[in-house]
Structure formats: C-alpha cells, structure tokens
Amino acid sequence: MQAVVLAAGLGTRMGNLTSNLPKGLLKVAGREILYRNLKVLQDLGIKEFVVITNPKYEDVYKKFLNSWKLNYKLVLNKHPERGNGYSLYLAKDHVNDKFVLIMSDHIYEEELLKKAICCEGLIVDKVGAFISPEEATRVKIKGERVEDIGKHLNTYDAFDTGLFVLTPEIFKFAEALVNKKSVVELSEVIKEAKVKVCEVSGYFWMDVDTPEDIKKATKLLIRLSVKSKGDGWISKLLNRKISTRISYFLVNHFTPNQITLFTFLFGIFSAVAVWWSIPIAGILYQVSSIIxxxxxxxxxxxxxxxxxxxxxxxxxxxYVDFAFLFSLAWKIKPSFNMWLVILLAVFGSVMVSYSTERYKASFFEDMYQKVPALKFLPGKRDERIFAIMWFCVFNKIKWMFVFLAVLTNLRVLLTLILACIHKEKN
Amino acid sequence: MQAVVLAAGLGTRMGNLTSNLPKGLLKVAGREILYRNLKVLQDLGIKEFVVITNPKYEDVYKKFLNSWKLNYKLVLNKHPERGNGYSLYLAKDHVNDKFVLIMSDHIYEEELLKKAICCEGLIVDKVGAFISPEEATRVKIKGERVEDIGKHLNTYDAFDTGLFVLTPEIFKFAEALVNKKSVVELSEVIKEAKVKVCEVSGYFWMDVDTPEDIKKATKLLIRLSVKSKGDGWISKLLNRKISTRISYFLVNHFTPNQITLFTFLFGIFSAVAVWWSIPIAGILYQVSSIIxxxxxxxxxxxxxxxxxxxxxxxxxxxYVDFAFLFSLAWKIKPSFNMWLVILLAVFGSVMVSYSTERYKASFFEDMYQKVPALKFLPGKRDERIFAIMWFCVFNKIKWMFVFLAVLTNLRVLLTLILACIHKEKN
Structure with missing residues (x-):
C-alpha cells in the first residue's frame, strides 16, 4: 500500500514557528509531526510515500525525508491557495491502488493508525476524547457513508480524523471539482464522492494548528507514554503526576539516555546525602524515584x-537502591543482630526485581500483565522508596530495615506462589 | 505428512525386559523410546501415525497411544515372522502421500528428526559418532541412491539410520517381494526400490536391541542434555562430569521437580552446616552446586x-547462595568494615544473575549465546561456589567476602559494557 501526505498548507496560524518550517516538520514531544506518522506507517508495511507540498518547502522536506531511509516521491503544488482538495488531485498520477491519505499536521496514536489501515474510507471518531469539539471537522453519516462534512454542521454523528483509506476512484471526483472551481477543499471531494466511513473511536489524535496545540499535544503524548503495568500505587497517585510534568519540560531538550544517567547520579547523590542528613536524604531518594x-x-x-x-x-x-541502604547501614552503626536484618533487607530488595524479571526471561511474557494479582502485592520499588522516605524523615532506620527484610522476602515468596498458580491454571 | 512406525518385532534380544512390553515401550532415560520419537514428530507437524504391531502387543500399544493426545491407526501384523518388509507392506492402505518411516526401537536426537523430515529417501549418517560400526546396517551409495544395504557389506559409504521419508511408490516394490517370498526384510525393499539417500550426519541416534543398549542410550541422552552455554569452567571440568553420573542413576526414579526441591534443601543444609564446621560446610556447598x-x-x-x-x-x-553467605557472616562475627564488604558481596552475587536475566527479559535472547565474550568473564555461580569452598576449607572467610565483593560487582560492570558493545555493533 502507498500513502499520500498532504503537506502543501502554509501553516499561517503557527506564527513565527512556520516562517522557515512547514507544519509537518515542527517538533512535538521531540519528534517532527510527520516523522511520527510516517515511521508508524512504515512499520505497518506502507512501502511508498507520496508527499504533496509547495515549492517553498521543497528543500526542507527533501532534506528531512532523505535523512532516514524512506521510499518517497515529492510532488510540488504550485498553487497551494487552491485548497487541499487540489493537492489531493495532484497525487493522481502517482497512486495506482488503495492508499492511505494523511494530513501532515495531524498526530495519531500508533494503535489508531494500526486499526485505520485495515479500514476503508474516512476514519471517524465518535468519542473525540482528546479534541475540542468546536474546532473539529464534523461528519454526518448516512448508511455508512459521508452525507455531509464540515466544521459548522449543527447535527453530526462523528468527527473527521483527517485520515483516510481510499481507492484511485476518488481522483475522478477531485478532477471534476478542480475543473469547475478554483479553490477545492478535501471535504468537498469527500462529500461529493460519498466516501464510506469507518469508526475507530477513543484513541488519541489531533490536528496541530497553533502553538497552543503543540503544547497540548506534547502534554497528551507524555501522558499516554506512561506505561503503568509495573507501577505501584505511589507511582500512580504521586510520582507519575510529577514526572510527566518534568518530562513535558525536558522532552525537547534531553535524550532518554542523558536522563537515565542524571537519574542514576541523582540517586547516588541521595545515598551520599545520608551523611549530611538522613531526613533530607530520604526526601532526595523519593525525588530520585519520581525522576x-x-x-x-x-x-x-x-x-x-x-x-x-x-x-x-x-x-x-x-545499584541506587543498594547504595542508599548501604549508606544508611554505614551511618547508623548497626548492632550485630541489626546487620543480619540489613542483609535480609538488601538481598530481598534485589530479589523483588529478580523474581519478576527472571519470570519474563523464562516465559517471554510480562508477569505484571499476565498475573494481575501481582499488581496488588505491596512492595514494588516506588512503594518501598516512599516508605523508606518516611522512615528516614522520622529517623526510624532500624525499623525500616526490619520492615524491608520482611516485606521484600515475603513478596518474593508470594510471587513464586502466584507464578505457580498462574502456570497451573494455563 | 503421516508417519509409519514399524513396531511388530518381538524384541527377543532384550531378555526379560520384553516379556510383557514391546521394545518401543521400554523406558530409556525416563521415557518410552516411542514416546520420544512420536512427540518430536508431532511437534514437527506430523498429523497422523500408523503403527504396525503384532497382536500380542495390541493392548499395550493401544493403552500407551491413548494415554496422550495422538491421532493414530493401529495395524496388526499377524505374521511378524515374515519380516519388517512385510510390516511396511501392511501400511499400504493407510498411507496416501509422502510419509516418514521410523523404527519403534530407534532413538534420535531431536535435531536429526528435524532435518530428516525435510529430506527424501533413506536418511544416512556418514559419521556414526554414537554407534558401534560393527553392529550398524551399512549402505553403499551410487549416484545418490542406495546401491546395496546390509550389516555385512565390506565396502560402504554410510550407515542406515533406520529413518526414511518415502512416497507410496515404495509399496509396489514391497508388494512384489511379499508375493515372491515368505520373509521380506525392509532392507530388501529399499535396495530393490533403489531409494534415494539423504545425509544427516553427526547427530545422536542408535537402535536399542539389548539391555546394554538401554544403558548406553541413557548415558548418551544425559550427556547430550547438558546445556553448557551458561556453564562456567568448574561446571565443564568437574560438576557436569559428576552430575551426569548422578542423573544416570536417578533419571528413572525421580522427577525434575523432586530433584529441584532436594537440591534446595541440601543447599540450605550446607548453610546450616556452617555452625558445625566451616570447611565441611564449604564442601557440602560445592556438592550442592554439583547436584x-x-x-x-x-x-x-x-x-x-x-x-x-x-x-x-x-x-x-x-536463596541458597544468600543463606550460605548469611550463615558465614553470622558465624564469623564480622567487624564493622567487614560488614560493609559482606553487604557488597551478597548484593553483587545476586546482581551477577540479575544482570544476565534482565538482559534476557529485555531482548528475549540469551546473553551467553549472543555475547560470547561473557563466557570468559569469571564469576559464574559454579566458579564462585568452587572458590568459596576453598576459602572455607582454609578458613579464610574474610578474604572470601573481599574476593566476592570485588569479583561480582566487577563482573556486573563488565556485563553492562559487553551488552552495550554488542548492541552498538548490531
């Protein structure tokens, strides 16, 4: 299958941002809008991309498309003012079978694109969970086909996602309109052709028209990036709420590896801070858990x-977890019996991770996904660190080690039991 | 594809063992010979099995074949004395396409069967690494076809593995011989038909005719069961040499889970033995590593x-490793500084495992297989335990903890570096 990308618009609502760059090449959450869609479509098996743009953007698009291995054709629209229906018409001679039609300034969740390319017609969303309904293009449906489409419909059935799977038949309708009028919008072509509709509702998608849209899309992409299956309660209720806000500010400026290194160093720093003040170190450790x-x-x-x-x-x-406990043990000068407890606590803390990762290494499946009961066992890292912080704040380090020694090793035992029950059942 | 199993022989050379059981149902290394082949063939996609046996064994074969889900037909040969060529002839009406022909008393390595079913004709082995050449059936090849076949050929090119992939055409030759003679051996049919040959050399296979053969096959199967990719030097040079001998005696009497439980309890026992005598505990710990x-x-x-x-x-x-180090730490009443070293040693010992298992959980591939350099890093479990034994024998426990603290954490660091290098390259 081919894909046609309409990228001839001048993006006037973006202000300064589009003085040198087309909208499709603006970065949202660290990636060009177009990269996001083309990369996913490429992974889904689309072999060739026909990009329609205007001569002003020819060079930047060429540079961008050449920078990663992509099989593309660049088609120039010398009259972008004639509307995006005219742009579509220009794809006519470059498309020979069913094709995906996508706008250069729309962002889609991967899952939406995956479902969409198995559809036929205009992809509509009946929920519109992530868009402003007053800004969106509305669609009136009759017998599984588009009856009317536009921003100002009073009664409507769904929203236009700006994503289509079409056949070359559409060009007949586009051509007829292009010959009749000087400005032809895509919505007119779609309405004229009474294109089929296919519902893929509830996923994230939006069109990015203004600088505010970029901010909104960045926020949403980061919110969607939270992989919650291994998260404990503290992550869900506290850490993620803060870390996503931090990510929002950092996503355009740092690579993930830089952040990983910083987080590690910060964690080690929190362990060293034990020598200065245990309560403050505990708080720093919790901060490192958030980061x-x-x-x-x-x-x-x-x-x-x-x-x-x-x-x-x-x-x-x-190693961060070890360093923190090691530092605390060093600082409090434990009694002989307490050292034995500390050994159990340090060992149990690694074993919590070991027991679930080893499961994944055996079965090539995520234990948190397959064994839902595991989610309800307390003692995941975020929960442990949160508890450790409070023990530090109240300077109850010995109790903390007792707590960890019992909690972690009990959790490992229960993990083994849950694994056996799960595998016996299946 | 179907498979035809020749199982009509009376197994006279097995003595008492075959008074009630056919050869195919004798257990070798804890499993019936026939189970081994049929299970692998079933996993390789063979849908139906035609088993030719004599009326004496009808009931035991039925019971056996019904005990696991298998699509089979039992064909009775009322004249087993007419030879296995006659048995093959009886399969005639039950086979309608290319089929695998297999002897009920032969054992094959899985890899051999996997390669064989992609072949056509008689599967021959030019190496015969695991058989006695004087006992084996020899094959003379001319232009990729069988020219002569028999136990007493003076000049020969390969050994007959007793495994074939044939077409129903073979039954014409079998029928002609059956009509002519009272006793027809399979080898005569094969020679007459000038069957193609296909070489699959170097794998383990043997036919099991005598009680000694059962012993030999059991030993070889256990030797082949050693998965050495994660083994350290001590495993290779010492532990496996002993453990395979133990396995040989236990394989028919215990399940793997029973042995796992026993090994765990024995390991914990070695840790408790520290309170009695450190040198003896060290030796017991090494024994547990062998088991x-x-x-x-x-x-x-x-x-x-x-x-x-x-x-x-x-x-x-x-947990066994932890218990042993925990017990030693408790016993030696360490100084404050030594406790810190012990923490590092206990933590590092788990992390050696964690770092390779977590790799597997990430990449769904075995790090020992993919990163050969890892095999040469010292500090795998078998090597650590062997070293710990000597430290215990000479009662140098403090030095042991220092040694472990450095070795294990260094190994983890190098594991990370090797993983990065490997992934950068690929």
Whole structure:
C-alpha cells in the first residue's frame, strides 16, 4: 500500500514557528509531526510515500525525508491557495491502488493508525476524547457513508480524523471539482464522492494548528507514554503526576539516555546525602524515584525507546537502591543482630526485581500483565522508596530495615506462589 | 505428512525386559523410546501415525497411544515372522502421500528428526559418532541412491539410520517381494526400490536391541542434555562430569521437580552446616552446586523440561547462595568494615544473575549465546561456589567476602559494557 501526505498548507496560524518550517516538520514531544506518522506507517508495511507540498518547502522536506531511509516521491503544488482538495488531485498520477491519505499536521496514536489501515474510507471518531469539539471537522453519516462534512454542521454523528483509506476512484471526483472551481477543499471531494466511513473511536489524535496545540499535544503524548503495568500505587497517585510534568519540560531538550544517567547520579547523590542528613536524604531518594519515570516517558513520547536503555536503567536502579541502604547501614552503626536484618533487607530488595524479571526471561511474557494479582502485592520499588522516605524523615532506620527484610522476602515468596498458580491454571 | 512406525518385532534380544512390553515401550532415560520419537514428530507437524504391531502387543500399544493426545491407526501384523518388509507392506492402505518411516526401537536426537523430515529417501549418517560400526546396517551409495544395504557389506559409504521419508511408490516394490517370498526384510525393499539417500550426519541416534543398549542410550541422552552455554569452567571440568553420573542413576526414579526441591534443601543444609564446621560446610556447598545440575539434566533427558521448573530453580538458587553467605557472616562475627564488604558481596552475587536475566527479559535472547565474550568473564555461580569452598576449607572467610565483593560487582560492570558493545555493533 502507498500513502499520500498532504503537506502543501502554509501553516499561517503557527506564527513565527512556520516562517522557515512547514507544519509537518515542527517538533512535538521531540519528534517532527510527520516523522511520527510516517515511521508508524512504515512499520505497518506502507512501502511508498507520496508527499504533496509547495515549492517553498521543497528543500526542507527533501532534506528531512532523505535523512532516514524512506521510499518517497515529492510532488510540488504550485498553487497551494487552491485548497487541499487540489493537492489531493495532484497525487493522481502517482497512486495506482488503495492508499492511505494523511494530513501532515495531524498526530495519531500508533494503535489508531494500526486499526485505520485495515479500514476503508474516512476514519471517524465518535468519542473525540482528546479534541475540542468546536474546532473539529464534523461528519454526518448516512448508511455508512459521508452525507455531509464540515466544521459548522449543527447535527453530526462523528468527527473527521483527517485520515483516510481510499481507492484511485476518488481522483475522478477531485478532477471534476478542480475543473469547475478554483479553490477545492478535501471535504468537498469527500462529500461529493460519498466516501464510506469507518469508526475507530477513543484513541488519541489531533490536528496541530497553533502553538497552543503543540503544547497540548506534547502534554497528551507524555501522558499516554506512561506505561503503568509495573507501577505501584505511589507511582500512580504521586510520582507519575510529577514526572510527566518534568518530562513535558525536558522532552525537547534531553535524550532518554542523558536522563537515565542524571537519574542514576541523582540517586547516588541521595545515598551520599545520608551523611549530611538522613531526613533530607530520604526526601532526595523519593525525588530520585519520581525522576526515574522521566527517561521512559521521554523515550516513549519521542519515539526513542531502546531496549538497551531500559536494560541499563534497570541495573542502575538496583545499584541506587543498594547504595542508599548501604549508606544508611554505614551511618547508623548497626548492632550485630541489626546487620543480619540489613542483609535480609538488601538481598530481598534485589530479589523483588529478580523474581519478576527472571519470570519474563523464562516465559517471554510480562508477569505484571499476565498475573494481575501481582499488581496488588505491596512492595514494588516506588512503594518501598516512599516508605523508606518516611522512615528516614522520622529517623526510624532500624525499623525500616526490619520492615524491608520482611516485606521484600515475603513478596518474593508470594510471587513464586502466584507464578505457580498462574502456570497451573494455563 | 503421516508417519509409519514399524513396531511388530518381538524384541527377543532384550531378555526379560520384553516379556510383557514391546521394545518401543521400554523406558530409556525416563521415557518410552516411542514416546520420544512420536512427540518430536508431532511437534514437527506430523498429523497422523500408523503403527504396525503384532497382536500380542495390541493392548499395550493401544493403552500407551491413548494415554496422550495422538491421532493414530493401529495395524496388526499377524505374521511378524515374515519380516519388517512385510510390516511396511501392511501400511499400504493407510498411507496416501509422502510419509516418514521410523523404527519403534530407534532413538534420535531431536535435531536429526528435524532435518530428516525435510529430506527424501533413506536418511544416512556418514559419521556414526554414537554407534558401534560393527553392529550398524551399512549402505553403499551410487549416484545418490542406495546401491546395496546390509550389516555385512565390506565396502560402504554410510550407515542406515533406520529413518526414511518415502512416497507410496515404495509399496509396489514391497508388494512384489511379499508375493515372491515368505520373509521380506525392509532392507530388501529399499535396495530393490533403489531409494534415494539423504545425509544427516553427526547427530545422536542408535537402535536399542539389548539391555546394554538401554544403558548406553541413557548415558548418551544425559550427556547430550547438558546445556553448557551458561556453564562456567568448574561446571565443564568437574560438576557436569559428576552430575551426569548422578542423573544416570536417578533419571528413572525421580522427577525434575523432586530433584529441584532436594537440591534446595541440601543447599540450605550446607548453610546450616556452617555452625558445625566451616570447611565441611564449604564442601557440602560445592556438592550442592554439583547436584544443582541434575534437575535440568533429568528434565531434558526425559523430555520433561518446564519453564516454571527452571524459574523456581533459579530463584531458589539465589536463596541458597544468600543463606550460605548469611550463615558465614553470622558465624564469623564480622567487624564493622567487614560488614560493609559482606553487604557488597551478597548484593553483587545476586546482581551477577540479575544482570544476565534482565538482559534476557529485555531482548528475549540469551546473553551467553549472543555475547560470547561473557563466557570468559569469571564469576559464574559454579566458579564462585568452587572458590568459596576453598576459602572455607582454609578458613579464610574474610578474604572470601573481599574476593566476592570485588569479583561480582566487577563482573556486573563488565556485563553492562559487553551488552552495550554488542548492541552498538548490531
């Protein structure tokens, strides 16, 4: 399948941002809008991209499209003022079968694109969970086809996502309109052709028209980047609320690996701070736990996830946890019996991670996904660190070690039992 | 594809063993010979099995074949004395396309069967690494076809593995011979038909004719069950040599899970023994390290591997290692500084496992397989335990903790570096 990208618009509502760059090449959460869609479509098996743009943007688009391996054709629209229906018409000679039609300034969640390319016609969303309904293009449907389409329809059934799967038949309708009028909007062509509709509702998508839209889209992309399956209660209720805000400010300025390194150093710093003040160190440790979410969020939001990054991050997390407990043990000069408890606590803390990661290594499946009961076991890292902070604040370090020694090893035992129950059942 | 199993022979050379059971149902390394082949063939996609046996064994074969989900037809040969060529002839009306022909008393390595079913004709082995050449059936080849076949050929090119991939055309030759003679051996049919040959050399296969053959096959299956990719030097040079001998005696009597439990309890016992005598505890710990190989060997040799078993075994190993170091620390009443070293040693010991298992959980590939340099890093479990034993024997426990603290954490660091190098390259 081919894809046609309409990218001839001048993006006048973007102000200064589009003085040199077309809208499709503006960065949202660290990635060009167009990169996001083309990368996903490429991964979904689209082999060729026909990009319609105007001569002003020819060079920047060429530079951009050449920078990563992509099979594309650039078609110049010398009359962008004739509307995006005219742009579509220009794709006529470059398309020979069913094709995806996509706007250069729309952002879509990967799952939406995945479902859309199995559809036929205009992809509509009946929920519109992430858009402003007053700004969106509305669609009136009759017998599974478009009856009317436009921003100002009073009664409507769904929103136009700006995404289509069409056949070359559409060009007949486009041509007829182009021959009749000087300005032809895509919506007119769609209405004229009574294109089929296909509902893919509830996913994130939006068109990015103004600088505020960029901010909104960045926020939403980061919110969607929270992978919550391994998160404990503290992550869900506290850490993620803060880390996503941090990610929002950092996503355009730092790579995930830089954040991973910073988080590690900050964690070690919190361990060293024990020598200065245990309560403050505890708070810093909890801060490091919050920051620990940022690298993953930025990686997912900017489509820069790397398994190696995730691997290194995990091993470094274990060393941060060790360093903090090590430092506390050193500081409090424990009794003989307390040392034994500390050994159990340090060992149990790694084993919590070991027992679930080893499960994944055996079964090649995520235990948090497959064994839902595991989510309800207390003792995940975010929860432990939050508890450790309070023990530090109230300077009850010995009780903290007792608490950890019991909690972590009990959790490992229950993890083993849950794994056995799950595997017996299946 | 179908498979035809020749199982009409009376197994006279087995003595008492075959008074009630046919050869195919004798257990070798904890599994019936026939189970081994049929299970692998079933997993390779063979849908139907035609088993030719004599009326004496009808009931036991039915019972056996019904005991696991298998699509089979039992064909009775009322004249087993007419030879296995006659048995093959009886399959005639039950086979309608290309089929695998297999002897009920032959054992094959899985990899051999996998390659064989992509072949056509008689599967021959030019190496015969695991058989006695004087006992084996020899094949003379001319232009990729069988020219002569028999036990007593003086000049020959390869050995007959007793495994074939044939077309129904073979039945014409069988029928002609059956009509002519009273006793027809399979080798005569093969020679007459000038069957093609296909070489699959170097794998383990043997036919099991005598009680000695059963012993030999059991030993070889256990030897082949050693999965050496994660083994350190001590495993290779010492532990496996002993554990395979233990496995040989236990494989018919215990399940892998029973051995896993015993190994865990024995390991904990070695940790408790520290209170009695450190040198003896060290030796017991090394013994537990040897036994630790047995469950896996028995599981693989008896085709009872279970991912859950492997998972539980790994987590329990970590607890045994912890228990031993914990017990030693308790016993030696360490100084404050030594406690810090002990923390590092205990933590590092788990992290050696964590760092490779977490790699597997990330990349769904075995780090020992993908990053060969990792094999040469010292500090794997078998090596650590062997070193710990000597430290215990000479009662140098403090030095042992220093050694472990440095070795294990250094190994984790190098593991991370190797992972980065490997992923950068690929």
């Amino acid at each position: 620990d979410g940022v690298d993953g969020e930025i990686a997912r939001a900017s489509m820069r996830t790397s398994k190696l990054g995730g691997y290194i991050d995990s091993v470094l997390d274990r | 630790d190989g047995v469950d896996g060997e028995i599981a693989r040799a008896s085709m009872r591997t279970s991912k859950l078993g492997g998972y539980i075994d790994s987590v329990l190993d970590r």
